[in-house]
Amino acid sequence: LKPVVVFFASRRPDFREVLMLKQPVGQKRLTNIAIVRLRSHGKRFEIACYKNKVLNWRDGTETDLAEVIQTDTIFTNVTKGDVAKEKDLKTVFGNIGNEEICKRILKTGELQVSDMEREAHLEALFRDIVQIVVDRCVHPETGRQLTPLTVESALRTIGISVQPEQPAKKQALKAIEKLCSEISDSFERAKMRLRFTCPPSVFETIKEEVSGASGARIETETTGEPSSLTFVCDPSCYRQLDRLATVTHAKESVSLQIITATVHAESTELLGSKNAVSSSFGNQPEIQTAKKDPPKTEPKTEPKKNGPACSTCAMEFESTTEYRSHCRSDVHNLNLKRKVKGLPPVTDEEFAEISLDVREGFVGVE
Numbered sequence: 001l002k003p004v005v006v007f008f009a010s011r012r013p014d015f016r017e018v019l020m021l022k023q024p025v026g027q028k029r030l031t032n033i034a035i036v037r038l039r040s041h042g043k044r045f046e047i048a049c050y051k052n053k054v055l056n057w058r059d060g061t062e063t064d065l066a067e068v069i070q071t072d073t074i075f076t077n078v079t080k081g082d083v084a085k086e087k088d089l090k091t092v093f094g095n096i097g098n099e100e101i102c103k104r105i106l107k108t109g110e111l112q113v114s115d116m117e118r119e120a121h122l123e124a125l126f127r128d129i130v131q132i133v134v135d136r137c138v139h140p141e142t143g144r145q146l147t148p149l150t151v152e153s154a155l156r157t158i159g160i161s162v163q164p165e166q167p168a169k170k171q172a173l174k175a176i177e178k179l180c181s182e183i184s185d186s187f188e189r190a191k192m193r194l195r196f197t198c199p200p201s202v203f204e205t206i207k208e209e210v211s212g213a214s215g216a217r218i219e220t221e222t223t224g225e226p227s228s229l230t231f232v233c234d235p236s237c238y239r240q241l242d243r244l245a246t247v248t249h250a251k252e253s254v255s256l257q258i259i260t261a262t263v264h265a266e267s268t269e270l271l272g273s274k275n276a277v278s279s280s281f282g283n284q285p286e287i288q289t290a291k292k293d294p295p296k297t298e299p300k301t302e303p304k305k306n307g308p309a310c311s312t313c314a315m316e317f318e319s320t321t322e323y324r325s326h327c328r329s330d331v332h333n334l335n336l337k338r339k340v341k342g343l344p345p346v347t348d349e350e351f352a353e354i355s356l357d358v359r360e361g362f363v364g365v366e
Helices: 015-020 054-058 086-093 098-108 115-136 148-157 168-182 200-211 235-248 320-327 330-340 348-353 356-361
Strands: 033-040 043-050 075-077 110-112 192-198 217-222 227-233 255-260 277-279
Touching (some): 033 098, 043 086, 148 168, 192 200, 192 235, 200 235, 227 235
Antiparallel strands (some): 033 110, 043 075, 192 227
């Protein structure tokens, strides 16, 4: 007996059964998020934020909280969707709203980012530091601005490490101080150009104060009503000089104006040409370039012929036909006899000057 295989068709679900299936309703998926976590009082609190917005909030670039957080709901686990209990929130943060709690977590919480995001942030922060150093430093000898490549190499040489939680400006100022102390022959803080405007009664007093400032050099001074004094000095002296205008001589209508925040040497011509550098600190030595001698022109020589050559007559020919015709000529026969006697060959011009009797006798004469 053969076994009988019976196939049962699957029953289609009834319409009522479909309605009874429980589906998630009102669930909002949080995608492309950055999680900020805060641990306090043995509890963990998390908020869901937009990527690259948390750092902007912390450095003051972004001030709108709605642009930073995806929802003001406080979680204990964003990934699982576990919402924090109201009792725990009141115990840790007190009677404040969710927005204030989010601000506290944003300020002091730990930001969870991937390795690639962290690396990209560090690279961008390092580029910002390099640019600030380039803008605020000059070469001590030339007074000219340094290139970003030079600054990057110098920062790596002195071992500057980028701190992701600190702003670029703060780290750049520390780097400038370290560069100027360790590599002082290549880095110098760029000076500031300032101008005092004051009445003639206090002009001499202010001039003495400016002359005593570190690295100060007076450029122009104008006496009259009012008097003015333009000078350059180190940026570290700015607060001291500003105090003269705002505190010491506040009643005498003294004002301090920043003309140029960073003084760089100006270049009006291409580097390497005469008078290439026109410095704001005075005349710089001219850059001399080595004068190249004009290329020597060799006398033109006639192109060599690539055809056959006659070693007896020291002649070259363009084709085999000319060579064969030459071998049957009187010049070639004469040079054969001269070669036997150890005499040099003659050319066609010399052969034409030889007398007829010598030609007929083929006498090898000089």
